[in-house]
Amino acid sequence: MNTLPRNMVDFFRHNHVVSIATQSLAGELWSACCFYVFDEANVQLIVLTSQNTQHGSNMALQPQIAGTVSGQPHSISEIRGIQFQAQAKRLTDESERNDAARLFYQAHPIARTMKSEIWALVLDKVKFTDNKLVFAQKTHWSRNGKN
Structure with missing residues (x-):
């Protein structure tokens, strides 16, 4: 896997x-x-959600997803964000689920009180835009090394 x-x-x-x-x-x-x-x-990103939600139901049947992670800047020169493609995978293997839960609960302890399924969003392609240093600076990554 590409770093x-x-x-x-x-x-x-x-x-x-x-x-x-x-x-x-x-x-x-x-x-x-x-x-x-x-x-x-x-x-990968670890998320908690139920298959009973619309997005959870969709991911269970159609695991290829797209997404973004971004802030809420007030100026175009401060835009920083990620766009990605991923495969959504509901974690059913006990060891994988426990490892993912440990990571998630460490970051979001209140989630321990919620009953939910644990998912991995396995990143395939990522594009990072960072306008803070250079306007429209892009970094590309793909799991298989092909951009």
Whole structure:
């Protein structure tokens, strides 16, 4: 697997809300925002959500998703954000689930009180835009090394 650039790792770590776009089998689009924790070792985002939600149901049937992580800057020169493609995977293996839960609960302890399924959003392609240093500075990454 291709190593994720440090600027992307740092950005994922310093944020905690992801916006995802999903699609039903009938082709209907749906988006949702979720708290996440970044799992650097596996280059994935861990989220908690139920298959009973629209986005959870869509991900269970159509795992290819797209998403963004961004702040809310007041100026175009301060825009920093990530766009990505990923595969949503509901974690059913006990060891994987426990490892992911440990990461998530460390970042979001209140989530221990919620009953929910644990998902990995396995990142395939990532584009990071950072206007703070140079306007429209882009960094690209893909799991297979092809940009």
